[in-house]
Amino acid sequence: MPKARFQYRRTSALNVIFLLLITISFIGAMFLAHRLTDKYIENEFNQRKIDVLEETLKPYNEFFQNKVPEISFYQGYLDSASALKYADSVFHEYAFVKGIEFYDTEISNHAIQKAFRINHFSMNPKAVYDYRPNKQGNVVSRQRTNPTNTASATMEEFNHMAVKFALYIESADPEKPLQSADFISIFYHITHNRITFMNIPRDEDMQTFKALMLKEQALSPVFQQDIVSFILDPGKLIIKNTNKELYQYIHITPIVYESLNTDPDILSTDLPLTGAFADYKLHFSSSRSHLNKEINHRLIPVAFAIILVYSVLVFIAYLIYSNLNVNRKMFSLQYDFINNLTHEFKTPVSVIKIAGNNIKSAKELSDRERFHYGKILDEEADKLNDLMNKLLSFTQIENHSITIKKEKIDLLVFIQNMVDAYQIKYPDFKITHSTGAVTSFKTDPVLLSSIFQNLMDNAYKYSLPQKKVLDIKVFLEKGNIVFKFIDQGIGIEKAESENVFKKFYRIQSRYNQQGSVGLGLAFCKELVNFMSGSIALKSKQGEGSEFTVVLPFEN
Known part of the structure; x- marks a missing residue:
C-alpha cells in the first residue's frame, strides 16, 4: 500500500511575490534617490556659488x-x-x-x-x-x-x-x-x-x-x-573655490559676457561681483561627468541606507521563509513520527492480542505453549515499556528534570555485561571490545547504559545480515574518556551526518524499514550533552559508521 502524502499549505508563491515586490521597490527607490540627488546637486550648483563669492x-x-x-x-x-x-x-x-x-x-x-x-x-x-x-x-x-x-x-x-x-x-x-x-x-x-x-x-x-x-x-x-x-x-582677485565638487571652472568675466558654449553636457551659472568690481561677475561651469562624481558620492550613504532597509526586509522574508520551512519539516517529522509511533505500538499490541486470543481460545495449554506465549507477552511488553521509557526519558532530559547519579564502575565488567545481553538477544551479532589501560570510570551507569544500548541497537539494526559486527574501543585522551563504536553497516551519506542527531529525523532509504521513530540517536545526543560530553559521527556509505562519544573522565 503506498504511503500517504502529508498535506501542508505551501507559501512559495507568496514568498516569490514578496521578493519580487521588494526587488521592484528597491530598484524604484534607488532610481528615485538618484534623481533626487541629481536635482539636489543642480540646486546646489545654482545656490552654493554665493559661498565662493563671499570667500x-x-x-x-x-x-x-x-x-x-x-x-x-x-x-x-x-x-x-x-x-x-x-x-x-x-x-x-x-x-x-x-x-x-x-x-x-x-x-x-x-x-x-x-x-x-x-x-x-x-x-x-x-x-x-x-x-x-x-x-x-x-x-x-x-x-x-x-x-x-x-x-x-x-x-x-x-x-x-x-x-x-x-x-x-x-x-x-x-x-x-x-x-x-x-x-x-x-x-x-x-x-x-x-x-x-x-x-x-x-x-x-x-x-x-x-x-x-x-x-x-x-x-x-x-x-x-x-x-x-x-x-x-x-x-x-584670487578665486577661492570652496565647492570644488560642484564647480569645475570659475572665471572672472565682464558683466556683459555671454558664454558661446552650447554643449548640453556643460552646466553654467553667473554671479555678479559687488562694490568696485560691480562691472564683473564670476562665471561658473562644470561638465556633467564632473557633477556625476559628486552625485555618486552623495548617493553612497543614501544607497547604503536603502540597501540596509531592504536587507532587513529581505532578512525578515528569509526568516519568515525559514520559519515556514521549519514548520513544514516539523509537520513532516511529526506526521512520520505519529505514523511510526503508531506502527511501533501497533505491532506489539497486535502480537499481544493474538497471543491473548490464542490463550483464551485454547482449552488446555501445555507447559511448552504456556512458556512460548508467556515469552511473547513478556518480550512485547518490554518493547512497549522500552518505547515509553525512551519517550519519557527524552522529555525529562530536555527539561533537565533528572539528575546525574555518579558511581564508580568497572568498565570491563560494565561493557561485558552489555555485550552478553546483546549476544543473548541477537546471537548473530558479533561484538568485540577493548578498554586498554582504563579499568574504572566514575559516571551514571544508567545514562551510560542508555548510550550503549542506543548505539548498539543502531549498529545491529542498520547492518546487513552478514555484516552485523561491532567493535567497541575505550581509551583516554586529553583528560577525557573516549568510546568508539565501529560497525560495518550500511553507512550514512555525508550530507546526512548532522541530521541523524535531530529528533524525529529518519534517513529515507531502502534499508530504513525498521520501524524507527527517529529518536534513538537524538536521545543519545541529548544524553551525551546532558553528561557534558560530545558525540561525533564518521561514516562512509556501504562501508560502515564510527560513532565517537567523549565524556569528562573521573576516576
Missing part, C-alpha cells in the same frame, strides 16, 4: 572695511613718505590693488586759483602722488606737478570727493551723529575698479570747516586733509 571677496571686504579707513589714523597729516609706506603695505597684502593715488589736500578760506571753492571754503590738492608696484615688488612713486591744470580722471576723482565733502559740511548737523551708511556715502567714492577715500575729520575740525564756508572772516590757517584713491584690478 573670493573676503580680502576685498577686509581691505574696504579695515585697510582703507587706516588713512584716518593720520588725521590729515599723511605726507609722501608715510603714504609710500602705507602704499607698500597695501600692495603686499592685496594683489588686486594695482595703483594708489595720494592727494595731499589743503583746506582754507583763501581764494586759490583753480581750487574747488564754495562760498568762502576752498579745497585744493597741493600735490598728487602716484604709487605703483614694479615687477620686483617694490613701490615706484611719481609726483604730478600742477595737478589742477590736468583735465584727467585724477582731478575728476578729486572734484567728486570735494563736492561730496562740501555738501556734507554745508548741511551737517552737529547734534546728529553720522550713521555707518552716511560715512560710506560721504567719505567714499566707489566707481569702476576704483575706491576713493577721504580722511574722516574730527568733530571740532568739521565745525571749523563749516565756519570757513558760511562766515566771512580773516584769512584762516591752512588745514591738511588726505584723499587716497585705490585703482583695482579684478583679474588679480
Whole structure:
C-alpha cells in the first residue's frame, strides 16, 4: 500500500511575490534617490556659488572695511613718505590693488586759483602722488606737478570727493551723529575698479570747516586733509573655490559676457561681483561627468541606507521563509513520527492480542505453549515499556528534570555485561571490545547504559545480515574518556551526518524499514550533552559508521 502524502499549505508563491515586490521597490527607490540627488546637486550648483563669492571677496571686504579707513589714523597729516609706506603695505597684502593715488589736500578760506571753492571754503590738492608696484615688488612713486591744470580722471576723482565733502559740511548737523551708511556715502567714492577715500575729520575740525564756508572772516590757517584713491584690478582677485565638487571652472568675466558654449553636457551659472568690481561677475561651469562624481558620492550613504532597509526586509522574508520551512519539516517529522509511533505500538499490541486470543481460545495449554506465549507477552511488553521509557526519558532530559547519579564502575565488567545481553538477544551479532589501560570510570551507569544500548541497537539494526559486527574501543585522551563504536553497516551519506542527531529525523532509504521513530540517536545526543560530553559521527556509505562519544573522565 503506498504511503500517504502529508498535506501542508505551501507559501512559495507568496514568498516569490514578496521578493519580487521588494526587488521592484528597491530598484524604484534607488532610481528615485538618484534623481533626487541629481536635482539636489543642480540646486546646489545654482545656490552654493554665493559661498565662493563671499570667500573670493573676503580680502576685498577686509581691505574696504579695515585697510582703507587706516588713512584716518593720520588725521590729515599723511605726507609722501608715510603714504609710500602705507602704499607698500597695501600692495603686499592685496594683489588686486594695482595703483594708489595720494592727494595731499589743503583746506582754507583763501581764494586759490583753480581750487574747488564754495562760498568762502576752498579745497585744493597741493600735490598728487602716484604709487605703483614694479615687477620686483617694490613701490615706484611719481609726483604730478600742477595737478589742477590736468583735465584727467585724477582731478575728476578729486572734484567728486570735494563736492561730496562740501555738501556734507554745508548741511551737517552737529547734534546728529553720522550713521555707518552716511560715512560710506560721504567719505567714499566707489566707481569702476576704483575706491576713493577721504580722511574722516574730527568733530571740532568739521565745525571749523563749516565756519570757513558760511562766515566771512580773516584769512584762516591752512588745514591738511588726505584723499587716497585705490585703482583695482579684478583679474588679480584670487578665486577661492570652496565647492570644488560642484564647480569645475570659475572665471572672472565682464558683466556683459555671454558664454558661446552650447554643449548640453556643460552646466553654467553667473554671479555678479559687488562694490568696485560691480562691472564683473564670476562665471561658473562644470561638465556633467564632473557633477556625476559628486552625485555618486552623495548617493553612497543614501544607497547604503536603502540597501540596509531592504536587507532587513529581505532578512525578515528569509526568516519568515525559514520559519515556514521549519514548520513544514516539523509537520513532516511529526506526521512520520505519529505514523511510526503508531506502527511501533501497533505491532506489539497486535502480537499481544493474538497471543491473548490464542490463550483464551485454547482449552488446555501445555507447559511448552504456556512458556512460548508467556515469552511473547513478556518480550512485547518490554518493547512497549522500552518505547515509553525512551519517550519519557527524552522529555525529562530536555527539561533537565533528572539528575546525574555518579558511581564508580568497572568498565570491563560494565561493557561485558552489555555485550552478553546483546549476544543473548541477537546471537548473530558479533561484538568485540577493548578498554586498554582504563579499568574504572566514575559516571551514571544508567545514562551510560542508555548510550550503549542506543548505539548498539543502531549498529545491529542498520547492518546487513552478514555484516552485523561491532567493535567497541575505550581509551583516554586529553583528560577525557573516549568510546568508539565501529560497525560495518550500511553507512550514512555525508550530507546526512548532522541530521541523524535531530529528533524525529529518519534517513529515507531502502534499508530504513525498521520501524524507527527517529529518536534513538537524538536521545543519545541529548544524553551525551546532558553528561557534558560530545558525540561525533564518521561514516562512509556501504562501508560502515564510527560513532565517537567523549565524556569528562573521573576516576
